[in-house]
Amino acid sequence: MASTCKYGTLTSGLIRSLTEIVGEKFILTGEGRENYARDEAPHSISHLPEVVVKPAGAKEIADILLLANRHKIPVTPRGAGTGISGGAVPDLGGISLSLERMKKILEIDEDNFCATAEAGVSLNEFCSEVEKHGLYYPLYPGEMNSSLGGNVATNAGGMRAVKYGVTRNFVLGLEAVLASGEIIRSGGKYIKSSTGYNLTQLLIGSEGTLAIITEVTVKLIIPPGSRELLLVPFRTLSEAIGCVPAILKENILPVGIEFMEQDIFQMVEEQSNKRIPLQGYPAYLLIMLESEGIEEFHTQAECLTSVCLKNGAVDVFVPDSQRAKRNLLDIREKFYPTIQRSGMLDIADVVVPRSQIALFVEKVKEISQRFGIKVVAYGHAGDGNIHLHPIGSQKEYPRSKDLMVALYKAGISLGGTISGEHGLGKDKKKYLPLAASPEKLALMSRIKVAFDPNRILNPGKVID
Amino acid sequence: MASTCKYGTLTSGLIRSLTEIVGEKFILTGEGRENYARDEAPHSISHLPEVVVKPAGAKEIADILLLANRHKIPVTPRGAGTGISGGAVPDLGGISLSLERMKKILEIDEDNFCATAEAGVSLNEFCSEVEKHGLYYPLYPGEMNSSLGGNVATNAGGMRAVKYGVTRNFVLGLEAVLASGEIIRSGGKYIKSSTGYNLTQLLIGSEGTLAIITEVTVKLIIPPGSRELLLVPFRTLSEAIGCVPAILKENILPVGIEFMEQDIFQMVEEQSNKRIPLQGYPAYLLIMLESEGIEEFHTQAECLTSVCLKNGAVDVFVPDSQRAKRNLLDIREKFYPTIQRSGMLDIADVVVPRSQIALFVEKVKEISQRFGIKVVAYGHAGDGNIHLHPIGSQKEYPRSKDLMVALYKAGISLGGTISGEHGLGKDKKKYLPLAASPEKLALMSRIKVAFDPNRILNPGKVID
Numbered sequence: 001m002a003s004t005c006k007y008g009t010l011t012s013g014l015i016r017s018l019t020e021i022v023g024e025k026f027i028l029t030g031e032g033r034e035n036y037a038r039d040e041a042p043h044s045i046s047h048l049p050e051v052v053v054k055p056a057g058a059k060e061i062a063d064i065l066l067l068a069n070r071h072k073i074p075v076t077p078r079g080a081g082t083g084i085s086g087g088a089v090p091d092l093g094g095i096s097l098s099l100e101r102m103k104k105i106l107e108i109d110e111d112n113f114c115a116t117a118e119a120g121v122s123l124n125e126f127c128s129e130v131e132k133h134g135l136y137y138p139l140y141p142g143e144m145n146s147s148l149g150g151n152v153a154t155n156a157g158g159m160r161a162v163k164y165g166v167t168r169n170f171v172l173g174l175e176a177v178l179a180s181g182e183i184i185r186s187g188g189k190y191i192k193s194s195t196g197y198n199l200t201q202l203l204i205g206s207e208g209t210l211a212i213i214t215e216v217t218v219k220l221i222i223p224p225g226s227r228e229l230l231l232v233p234f235r236t237l238s239e240a241i242g243c244v245p246a247i248l249k250e251n252i253l254p255v256g257i258e259f260m261e262q263d264i265f266q267m268v269e270e271q272s273n274k275r276i277p278l279q280g281y282p283a284y285l286l287i288m289l290e291s292e293g294i295e296e297f298h299t300q301a302e303c304l305t306s307v308c309l310k311n312g313a314v315d316v317f318v319p320d321s322q323r324a325k326r327n328l329l330d331i332r333e334k335f336y337p338t339i340q341r342s343g344m345l346d347i348a349d350v351v352v353p354r355s356q357i358a359l360f361v362e363k364v365k366e367i368s369q370r371f372g373i374k375v376v377a378y379g380h381a382g383d384g385n386i387h388l389h390p391i392g393s394q395k396e397y398p399r400s401k402d403l404m405v406a407l408y409k410a411g412i413s414l415g416g417t418i419s420g421e422h423g424l425g426k427d428k429k430k431y432l433p434l435a436a437s438p439e440k441l442a443l444m445s446r447i448k449v450a451f452d453p454n455r456i457l458n459p460g461k462v463i464d
Numbered sequence: 465m466a467s468t469c470k471y472g473t474l475t476s477g478l479i480r481s482l483t484e485i486v487g488e489k490f491i492l493t494g495e496g497r498e499n500y501a502r503d504e505a506p507h508s509i510s511h512l513p514e515v516v517v518k519p520a521g522a523k524e525i526a527d528i529l530l531l532a533n534r535h536k537i538p539v540t541p542r543g544a545g546t547g548i549s550g551g552a553v554p555d556l557g558g559i560s561l562s563l564e565r566m567k568k569i570l571e572i573d574e575d576n577f578c579a580t581a582e583a584g585v586s587l588n589e590f591c592s593e594v595e596k597h598g599l600y601y602p603l604y605p606g607e608m609n610s611s612l613g614g615n616v617a618t619n620a621g622g623m624r625a626v627k628y629g630v631t632r633n634f635v636l637g638l639e640a641v642l643a644s645g646e647i648i649r650s651g652g653k654y655i656k657s658s659t660g661y662n663l664t665q666l667l668i669g670s671e672g673t674l675a676i677i678t679e680v681t682v683k684l685i686i687p688p689g690s691r692e693l694l695l696v697p698f699r700t701l702s703e704a705i706g707c708v709p710a711i712l713k714e715n716i717l718p719v720g721i722e723f724m725e726q727d728i729f730q731m732v733e734e735q736s737n738k739r740i741p742l743q744g745y746p747a748y749l750l751i752m753l754e755s756e757g758i759e760e761f762h763t764q765a766e767c768l769t770s771v772c773l774k775n776g777a778v779d780v781f782v783p784d785s786q787r788a789k790r791n792l793l794d795i796r797e798k799f800y801p802t803i804q805r806s807g808m809l810d811i812a813d814v815v816v817p818r819s820q821i822a823l824f825v826e827k828v829k830e831i832s833q834r835f836g837i838k839v840v841a842y843g844h845a846g847d848g849n850i851h852l853h854p855i856g857s858q859k860e861y862p863r864s865k866d867l868m869v870a871l872y873k874a875g876i877s878l879g880g881t882i883s884g885e886h887g888l889g890k891d892k893k894k895y896l897p898l899a900a901s902p903e904k905l906a907l908m909s910r911i912k913v914a915f916d917p918n919r920i921l922n923p924g925k926v927i928d
Contacts, residue, residue, distance in 0.1 A: 111709045111819035112848075134713075157656045166656055168665070169633065182903040189817035192621045192630055192849045192884035194669050196896055196926060197908045201632070201665035205658050222713055245575045249598075249686055251756060292715060353653035355575035384576075385656045420656035432660055439646040444661045446914035451907070462660060 005455050008072040010050045010094060018053055018095070021063045026101065028052040036078060036096040037089065041427055042344050043397065044086040049076065049096035056101055057118075058175055058183050058214040065212065065456075066181030068095060074459045077208040079150030080122060082143045084347055085425025087154065087207050091460040097212065099149055106215070108133045112189045114172055116217040119149025135220040138164040141421065142336075149213045155205035157421030159256040159288065162248075162382035166421065168204045175215035176203055179452040189217060202447075207423050208458040210451040225292040227255070229328050230301060231317040232308045233281030237261060238358040239312035240283040244381050245355070246311045247287065252300045257382035258286040258332065259357065264378050267342060268334045276331055277324070278317045285313075285381060286332060335387075339376055345390040345400040348407055348428075352416030354384035363410040364388060371403040385420035386411075408434050424462050432463065469919050472536040474514045474558060482517055482559070485527045490565065492516040500542060500560040501553065505891050506808050507861065508550040513540065513560035520565055521582075522639055522647050522678040529676070529920070530645030532559060538923045541672040543614030544586060546607045548811055549889025551618065551671050555924040561676065563613055570679070572597045576653045578636055580681040583613025599684040602628040605885065606800075613677045619669035621885030623720040623752065626712075626846035630885065632668045639679035640667055643916040653681060666911075671887050672922040674915040689756040691719070693792050694765060695781040696772045697745035701725060702822040703776035704747040708845050709819070710775045711751065716764045721846035722750040722796065723821065728842050731806060732798045740795055741788070742781045749777075749845055750796060799851075803840055809854040809864040812871055812892075816880030818848035827874040828852060835867040849884035850875075872898050888926050896927065 019027050028036075029051050038046035055061045068075045074094030081088050090096045099120030106116045108130060115130055115137070124144040130137050141156035150156070152174070157166040164170075173187030176199075186199040203211055234240040240259055247257065261283050265276045278284075287304060291297035305316040319325040352360045361377050368375040373396055379386040388407055390400045408418055408431050417435045419428055433441060444463045448455070455464075483491050492500075493515050502510035519525045532539045538558030545552050554560045563584030570580045574597055581590055588608040594601050605620035614620070616638070621630040628634075637651030640663075650663040667675055698704040704723055711721065725747050729740045742748075751768060755761035769780040783789040816824045825841050832839040837860055843850040852871055854864045872882055872895050881899045883892055897905060908927045912919070919928075 109817075109819075112817045113709070113712065155658045155662075157658075161655055165633075168662070169629075178903065178907065180903075184901060184904045184907065186904070188879050188881060190815045190848045190880065190884065192625055192815050192844075192847055193881055194619045194621070194671075194885050194887040195882045195899055196669075196888065196904075197674075197911055198619075198632070198665060198669050199904070199907070201662060201668075202911075204665075205660075205662050207658075210661075222715065225715075245577070248577065251686065251689075351654045351656050353573075353576045355573075380656075383656055384654045415652050416654065417652060417657055418659045420654070421658050423658040424660065435659055437648060439642065439644075440648045440650070440660075440663070443642065443648065443663070443915070447661055447666075447911060450910035450914040 005459065006072065007074055007092060007094065010073055014067065014071060014073065015051055017067055018051060018064060021060050022053050022055050026054040036098060039081045039083040039086060039088045041084045041086045041425065042347060044089055044427055047089055047091050047093065049090035050093045052096045052098055054098045054101050058177055061097065061177045061212050061214060062181040062183050064095065064097065065177055065179055068456050069179050069181065069454055072454050072456060075456050076458050077212050079120060079147030079153070080145055082146040083150060083154060083423065083425060085423045086427040087423055087425030087461055089426055091426055099147065102214065105129050108135065109189065110135065113220045114189050114217055115220055116215060117148055118215055119147060119213045121148050122146070123148060123151065130220055131223070136223040137170070137218060137220055138224070139167055139170060148216050152204050152213055152216055153207050154423035155421070157385060159258065159380065161380060162257055163253050163255045168201065170218045171200060171204055171216060172219055173217035174200050174203055174213055176211035176213045178211050179454065179457050187217065205423070207425065207462050209448060209462045210457065224290040228289045228291050228297045229319055229325055230287040230289070230304060231278060231328060232285040232287065232313045233278050233315055234283045234312055235281070235314060237283040237361055240285050241358040241381060243285065243308055243311040243313060246307050247304060250303055250307055252289065252303060254382065255288040255290055256380065258379065259381035260284050260286065260378040264335055264376055268331055268338050271338050271341060272334060274327065274331050274334065278315055281314060335378060339389045339391065342391050343393060345392055345397050346404055347422065348388040348404060349385060349420045349422045350388060350408065350411035350416055350418065351385045351420035352411050352414045354381065356414040356416070357381060357384060357386060360386065360411060360414050364407060367403060367406045367410060371399060373400055373403055384416065405431070426461050429462055469923065470536065471538055471556060471558065474537055478531065478535060478537065479515055481531055482515060482528060485524050486517050486519050490518040500562065503545045503547040503550060503552045505548045505550045505889065506811060508553055508891055511553055511555050511557065513554035514557045516560045516562055518562045518565050522641055525561065525641045525676050525678060526645040526647050528559070528561065529641055529643055532920050533643050533645065533918055536918050536920060539920050540922050541676050543584060543611030543617070544609055546610040547614065547618060547887065547889060549887045550891040551887055551889030551925055553890055555890055563611065566678065569593050572599065573653065574599065577684045578653050578681055579684055580679060581612055582679055583611060583677045585612050586610070587612060587615060594684055595687070598687070600687040601634070601682060601684055602688070603631055603634060612680050616668050616677055616680055617671050618887035619885070621849060623722065623844065625844060626721055627717050627719045632665065634682045635664060635668055635680060636683055637681035638664050638667055638677055640675035640677045642675050643918065643921050651681065669887070671889060671926050673912060673926045674921065688754040692753045692755050692761045693783055693789055694751040694768060695742060695792060696749045696751065696777045697742050697779055698747045698776055699745070699778060701747040701825055704749050705822040705845060707749065707772055707775040707777060710771050711768060714767055714771055716753065716767060718846065719752040719754055720844065722843065723845035724748050724750065724842040728799055728840055732795055732802050735802050735805060736798060738791065738795050738798065742779055745778060799842055803853045803855065806855050807857060809856055809861050810868055811886065812852040812868060813849060813884045813886045814852060814871065814875035814880055814882065815849045815884030816875050816878045818845065820878040820880070821845060821848060821850060824850065824875060824878050828871060831867060831870045831874060835863060837864055837867055848880065869895070869898070890925050893926055
């Protein structure tokens with residue numbers, strides 16, 4: 001529908017009005033716009049916005065939207081542009097609304113363990129400031145240059161979800177600007193609320209299609225102990241995945257449990273001078289723990305070693321130095337860039353019930369064989385979120401699209417869904433009908449219209 | 465608007481159709497309907513439904529709603545009827561849709577640590593079944609006869625929110641029937657999802673006004689250790705509240721931290737043979753802990769005792785027997801019935817940022833004096849949720865309405881909101897405009913219409 005929607009023209013008069021709102025220094029109509037034409041999605045078709053505006057705050061955004069709504073101009077919000085689903089690509093031209101100037105950390109509240117910041121602040125800056133106050137924000141979506149608002153818009157997850165959950169679980173309140181130019185606030189410095197519809201939770205993960213998130217209040221925790229690692233090899237992926245419930249039944253909640261197979265380790269070794277300890281096993285779990293001191297870690301490691309060995313593990317590797325630990329984490333962090341350099345055709349982050357991971361990866365291998373396209377799979381064994389990357393030469397790209405459909409269908413047939421943490425953006429939007437019934441799609445569409453009747457907000461993303 | 469909406473008439477033809485759907489045994493049109501005319505809200509005006517239907521599952525509910533929607537008949541869903549905001553009162557007559565037959569526990573999934581049940585199951589039955597499987601559902605909204613679906617519909621909270629949060633934090637997926645009779649599923653056995661709008665989170669806390677929740681999947685945890693208590697007296701409430709951040713900064717996350725003042729203890733003592741330990745102090749914190757064994761508890765108790773004494777506590781009482789612990793919990797559980805017997809005029813469960821509790825209670829006392837109506841306040845110091853009860857004779861009831869407005873305004877002025885866990889139902893709906901801007905109310909109203917264009921679902925509740 002969005003594509004058949006009639007949008008208005010961004011006339012020179014409108015550009016003059018936008019200039020008056022944000023100031024001449026903060027509007028681009030010529031050069032520089034190319035930096036706002038894409039995000040970090042591979043193969044996403046970039047598209048130049050007609051104009052880039054960089055408002056200083058919610059009030060300016062309200063004025064911009066008032067104008068855009070009146071004249072039906074598409075508005076694509078943009079945080080740090082680190083998304084990988086094409087969510088910030090101004091597909092239909094119009095206005096790219098960049099939050100890059102809205103980086104203020106407004107309050108770190110040490111009594112109520114929460115912080116409020118403008119949506120454009122980078123996760124990096126936000127976390128360092130929080131830590132200066134003796135508190136901690138544990139979400140780690142893997143990209144510390146992402147913006148806090150972007151994390152909220154996509155409900156970013158990451159490697160620490162077993163213990164901490166996802167962005168949704170930490171957001172207490174939001175300020176947002178509606179398409180009509182109205183500024184609303186939702187939630188506040190409290191966990192409990194049963195006071196009308198939870199707009200906070202609805203806006204989280206809506207990828208800028210319902211409103212522009214301008215300010216975020218998140219819950220903080222006290223800083224955790226030191227991070228420790230266990231690398232556990234298995235004879236089969238199925239045994240590795242089968243071990244996870246046994247680990248989680250101990251009274252030690254890991255921060256994360258990652259799974260990986262031999263292939264990704266080999267790729268990392270081929271492309272770097274990194275060497276993996278305990279080489280040559282078909283599958284591994286990487287268990288990340290938090291411990292208050294070495295004594296607690298020894299108790300935890302002893303307990304989990306025994307559990308893993310009882311549940312099919314061949315061995316357990318405990319890095320015995322900071323360097324060995326760093327080496328292991330570096331290898332994990334290299335998965336994505338290694339795959340990127342290997343001819344990555346696409347990205348998927350299917351989520352399935354965690355007990356189904358092994359079965360899902362089996363199906364992935366069948367599909368990979370059927371299409372004759374290599375697919376690397378690894379990810380979050382503790383929460384069922386699997387990263388999948390078809391790899392090959394450019395000529396295989398068109399065919400990889402059908403492979404993607406097959407991957408998604410396999411995940412959904414096992415009780416899963418399309419995206420665990422990346423969001424749909426424009427690239428994955430077409431797959432949503434695989435996971436959502438026509439009734440649900442129609443309902444989401446009505447919700448979209450309830451917020452944004454002229455469909456000016458991030459058109460072409462998530463839902464029509 | 466709801467009240468000016470034109471509803472249809474429940475003709476004998478329609479009642480025949482409803483009878484065909486649920487079967488003669490499961491429809492009431494005469495006697496017995498009085499049991500569906502109210503919930504447990506004090507002073508809520510009861511209203512007889514024209515008909516009570518007791519469907520066996522989502523399919524029957526879909527058929528009922530299809531009919532009701534076509535003929536614009538109000539439908540008031542009902543779980544266990546234990547709500548205290550009038551949410552299940554069929555204000556406009558029509559159909560009372562009772563989920564009392566939908567009590568099946570469909571699956572307890574030990575690998576994925578989750579369980580799925582029909583919405584009508586009681587929390588009591590659900591929790592015992594879960595525990596049989598070695599797992600645990602930690603939500604405790606204080607009423608174990610409430611239904612799981614009712615908990616979801618109101619986003620029930622309770623005394624354990626400091627550690628576990630509220631119902632919203634445990635729901636992974638839902639099945640629900642839309643007003644149009646369409647059955648949708650949302651979420652699943654996974655924590656991570658960034659796949660379209662989060663309908664699960666939107667339906668949680670919507671009090672039956674958006675859809676009828678028929679099935680719930682919740683996250684489970686491994687059973688916690690034994691529950692332990694510390695009772696900590698202070699010279700002022702302000703000192704007690706001021707101590708909370710210091711407690712939470714230790715590496716011991718209490719399950720809950722409750723505050724209470726002398727008056728409520730005196731009331732309990734006057735009405736029962738219970739005696740409170742460490743009598744005669746103006747204010748107390750009751751700290752609830754979970755410990756793996758006595759050794760851990762001793763370490764925790766020692767640490768928290770030292771923190772409390774350093775932060776204004778006069779003393780720390782640690783019950784030294786199961787009986788002493790039981791006595792203390794019994795006293796806490798008696799607060800509500802004691803107040804009920806003392807001429808409770810109303811109930812509020814305002815939530816404020818937890819650092820503002822003392823200031824809020826001070827304002828409550830000023831308001832109480834100004835109106836000449838006693839107000840008892842106690843509640844959840846760890847999460848800012850305060851229970852307030854104006855007490856007096858029936859002749860003070862009309863005046864207590866203005867007092868309620870003053871209480872809500874005071875809470876909102878401190879960054880809080882109307883209801884932390886009870887929901888708005890019909891009784892508190894009128895206060896929503898105190899907390900939500902006209903823009904936000906209008907948006908909620910458009911969301912309501914996106915789900916339920918004929919406004920048949922729980923009309924007169926939450927929002928028009």
